[in-house]
Amino acid sequence: MTDPLDPSATAPTVATGPVAPSTPDVTLFGDGGLDWRPVSPKLATARFVVLGCVAVLPLLGALALAIFVSAWLWLAVAFVVVVVGWVAWVIGRQVPMISWAETAEELVIRKGRLFRTVVSVPYGRLQFVDVQSGPLARKFGMATVELHTASPESGGQIPGLPTEVAEQLRERLAARGESQRAGL
Amino acid sequence: MTDTPESTAPPEPHDGGQPWQRLHPLSPLLRGGIAFVAVLAYVLSQQLDTIFGAEREDPTFGHLWWAVLAVVVVLLLIVAGAWVSWRFSRFRLTPTLIELRTGFVFRQHRQVRFDRIQAVDIGRPLLARLFGLSEVVVQSAGGKDSNLKLSYLTDAAAQRMREELIELARHSDEEAPHRRAAGDAAYAGSSQTTTLTQPADDHATQVLAVPNSRIVQSILYSGPALTFLLAAPALVVSLVLGAPGMVAWLGPMTLAIGGGLLKRLTKEANFQLLHEGDRLRIRHGLTDIRTTTVPLHRIQAIEVSQSLPWRFPGWWRIQVNVAGVGGSDDDDTENVLLPVGRMDEALRVLTLVRLDLPEEAAVAAMTGEGPHGGFVTASERAKPFDPLSWRRRGYAALPDEVVTRRGVLWRSVQVVPHARIQSLTISQGPWERRRGVASVKLVSTPGPVGPAVEHLDVEEALRLLDEQVVRSSEARRLAARPA
Known part of the structure; x- marks a missing residue:
């Protein structure tokens, strides 16, 4: 590489220069020596809000039916409550498991508890980086960083980053993507 | 209208680009108009007997000449539309990209940068082949609808165009070495050895050609073919025995599978792989002969x-x-x-x-x-x-x-x-x-x-x-x- 990394754009936690295979390894569980960073816990709150909005109609509908039509329909109410409770439980367990780490060569995103995935996107493969935030996410001061490579299935997504972290990450990724860019 | 179509286009900077070129005049007719003309001809031929035959039974209720006039006007309109479409379709090469402008009412301007060209194909649909025309398809890495199609040019012009485009694409790759592929000995090695002014087909060496008999066999040795071979006799039997329930689901299934097999056959027939410097050329097709360069x-x-x-x-x-x-x-x-x-x-x-x-x-x-x-x-x-x-x-x-x-x-x-x-x-x-x-x-x-x-x-x-x-x-x- 001829271009040095822009020092102002480099995070203090990231080692520069090529990585020897003996540097901290990516692991499915635990930190393995990498600086895994969690997403904002407010992401769970935001998802609870969405869940609440989605659940309120079926719940009211089932309640109305149970009260005015047949007592048997209390079963439907119970069903809705169980489903909502289960989804809430899954959200509560999943959000803390979303974490990401930057190494010298790649951005790694880990997700999921029961079904685990690790996505590794090399900086040199980045085509562009999106930072999005909807009204709800903005209310919580969060944004989603989406990575796009030349393949639509390979992009990673980090939801629920605090806005300033997301902006900094986008700038770092842009700088590294530029300096390590390779053709298709 | 003056004779300079550039006057309709936004002003271009003088970037040393080539002058605008037109497609073959028959192109609009081949692209769609001819279907309409064929339908019209068919309808006319069906009606000729009733109009001019022994049993005159005028379907136009005495307004025959008006009808003829209407037909003539429609034909003239088609020709005029085709002419306008041809007038307003033009393409050119600039030092960095190829651009194509089409459309009179809804104008479209599409350009592909040379360093974004992934492959250049030549297509010869049956109808175009009758007239000795080909289309050049420029593939770029921009998703599904990002192709630039020059349809149609004469066969020779299409060949030349493809050679030129591939050469330009390769040049722009060399000018931007950071785009170059990794460890690609084929590419790095041949970029020095191949001459830059390559004529058409002559340099290509045939790597292999697949005999059509083997293509047919290979298609028969497949799951769909096996299903077809089982389903077709079953369909015939149930037709003969008159079992509408069976026909209802066997019929469409047999047709769909058979159609798929036939499509594969027409696409893979006459398959040839050619090698030329740093690119491969694939030629295949039964009725629609395609040449793809990768x-x-x-x-x-x-x-x-x-x-x-x-x-x-x-x-x-x-x-x-x-x-x-x-x-x-x-x-x-x-x-x-x-x-x-x-x-x-x-x-x-x-x-x-x-x-x-x-x-x-x-x-x-x-x-x-x-x-x-x-x-x-x-x-x-x-x-x-x-x-x-x-x-x-x-x-x-x-x-x-x-x-x-x-x-x-x-x-x-x-x-x-x-x-x-x-x-x-x-x-x-x-x-x-x-x-x-x-x-x-x-x-x-x-x-x-x-x-x-x-x-x-x-x-x-x-x-x-x-x-x-x-x-x-x-x-x-x-x-x-x-x-």
Whole structure:
């Protein structure tokens, strides 16, 4: 590489220069020596809000039916409550498991508890980086960083980053993507 | 209107581009108008008898001449529309890109930069072939609808255009060496040796041609063909016996499968693979002869596969991922380098695309199992997931590429150059976690080839991810360095 990394754009936690295979390894569980960073816990709150909005109609509908039509329909109410409770439980367990780490060569995103995935996107493969935030996410001061490579299935997504972290990450990724860019 | 169509276009800076050129005057008619004319002619020929025949039964109720006038006006309108469409379609080459303007009411201006050209095809649909015309399709890496089509030019002009475009694309690649592909000996080597002013077909050497008899056989040796051979007699029997219930579902099924087989036959017939400097040329088609040119260094991933019925004749099929080409189911033959071939032919194509792929590694990948040939395979822990193929499922990291292989009954092998891996994914479900295995996916650009190693031991999967990141970035760095 001829271009040095822009020092102002480099995070203090990231080692520069090529990585020897003996540097901290990516692991499915635990930190393995990498600086895994969690997403904002407010992401769970935001998802609870969405869940609440989605659940309120079926719940009211089932309640109305149970009260005015047949007592048997209390079963439907119970069903809705169980489903909502289960989804809430899954959200509560999943959000803390979303974490990401930057190494010298790649951005790694880990997700999921029961079904685990690790996505590794090399900086040199980045085509562009999106930072999005909807009204709800903005209310919580969060944004989603989406990575796009030349393949639509390979992009990673980090939801629920605090806005300033997301902006900094986008700038770092842009700088590294530029300096390590390779053709298709 | 004056004779300078440029006056209708926004002013262009004088960038040394070539003057605007027009397509062949017959193009608009061939593109659609001719269908209308044919319908009209058919209707007229049906009516001639009733109009001028013995039993005069005037369908126009005495307004015959008005009807004739209307027909003439419609015809004139079609011709005028075609003429306007032709007047307003023009293309030109500038030093950096090719641009095409079309449309009178809804104007479209499409341009493709030379350094974004992935492949240049020539297509010859049946009707155009009658008039000696071809279309040039410029494929760029911009998703589904990002092709620029010059339809139609005369055969010779189309050939010249393709040669020129490929040459320009290659030049712009050389001017931007950081775009150059990694470890691509074929590309780096030939860029100095090939002359820059290449005439048309003469330099191409034929790598192989697949006899049509083998294409027919290979299509018969497939699941759909077997179903067809069972369903067609069943359909006939149920027609004869008069079982409408059976016909209702057998009929459409037979037609659909038969249509699919026929389509495959018309696409793969007359298959020829030619090699010319740093690019491959694929020619195929029964009625619609297509010529696709793929620069070797634009190939992102290669797959060699063999279905169960093809085991017995020992046939293999080779498909590739090229950014921007294929992807949709409709034209997936553009990605086929070898529709059906013997082992030696498959190896010849493989080593042509990946010059540095050792043959023994390729053979081990195609037919072998276990660690022979440098393969890291799934262990016994993967047995519940792959009772048959766990010994075969695995990968080998060669100096320039990763080779993944899978399948015992349906064998397939994928080859991806290190520098071409877009990203890596490891996934593990609950059942996989209990067995201590995980699946790795090496993501390539969209296309038929999806390299992946499933159910590796967790430690091996993580090691593959860690090491591959280093290997890939090394390869990209090497590629970025000007040679």
